[in-house]
Amino acid sequence: MTAAPRAIEAAREALRIEAAALSALVDRVGPPMEAAVAAVLACRGRVVVMGMGKSGHVGRKIAATLASTGTPAMFVHPAEASHGDLGMVTPQDLVLALSNSGESDELAAILPVLKRLGVTLIAITGRAESTLGRHADLVLDSRVDQEACPLNLAPTASTTAQMALGDALAVALLDARGFRPEDFARSHPGGALGRKLLTHVKDLMRSGDALPRVAPEAAFTDMMRVMSDKGLGCAAVVDTDDRLLGIFTDGDLRRLIERGQDLRSLTAAEVMHRTPRTVSAEALAVDAADLMEEARITVVLVLDADKKLAGAIGINDLMRAKVI
Structure with missing residues (x-):
């Protein structure tokens, strides 16, 4: 097999693995998601999203999606949190922490402080029995059978699952809030939708x-x-x-x-x-x-x-x- 067909098949296999990972999430969405939505709706502050490495990149996107769909949210880097940025988190906030293994050292270091603050902690992790999972008030299960990486090492299917769960949470909250196109436009005044719905x-x-x-x-x-x-x-x-x-x-x-x-x-x-x-x-x-x-x-x-x-x-x- 030449290089080009091998590349095509590898790409297709990666997509098949990630599609299967997403499909498996559907049946796992249940009471924990319902409880997470209720917790966010009851939050008087902001949703503070945290994650290291690739989970951090996913977390930034989730925070942006939440903020643009009616849920005030921000991203705080766990490593920076240990050096002063944890002051951004208040007792009125809710923390949404992402880690596939649930054993990120930077997250683990601040979990006791978060508990002392009394903030609600929601985890998106592939291991409910991990350090993060045990500290969390709610766990959204993002486990996958395998990564799309042929070495089963690079975060691929796992980060896709995290992203999808974050989107699912944002959409469920959007629906619960009765969020309308006009509300979306107010968060996007520079976009095409904003111009259409805000310009008189x-x-x-x-x-x-x-x-x-x-x-x-x-x-x-x-x-x-x-x-x-x-x-x-x-x-x-x-x-x-x-x-x-x-x-x-x-x-x-x-x-x-x-x-x-x-x-x-x-x-x-x-x-x-x-x-x-x-x-x-x-x-x-x-x-x-x-x-x-x-x-x-x-x-x-x-x-x-x-x-x-x-x-x-x-x-x-x-x-x-x-x-x-």
């Missing part, structure tokens, strides 16, 4: 002098001048109280020209579209994007709480803000 029309709309508006009696040429100056591809037609009467767009202009109509003698009221699409200033920007897509338009007028013209938002405004 009022944040992006053009208003004031940037808004193309004309009176119904405005001459057609004057309306064209306003449209050109404002560069939005439309003009809103309003009365003296800023109540919306209609809209005239570049598309309306093309249709008039196609009909061969004499435009110079017309007024805004005579050519405007009387039922324009509108959106509330308080609506999400993504709602304006959906409206544009549904109606196949590129601009939506914005009304305030009194149904008066407050602004306009165009597809380019949404694209610049990366809402779409």
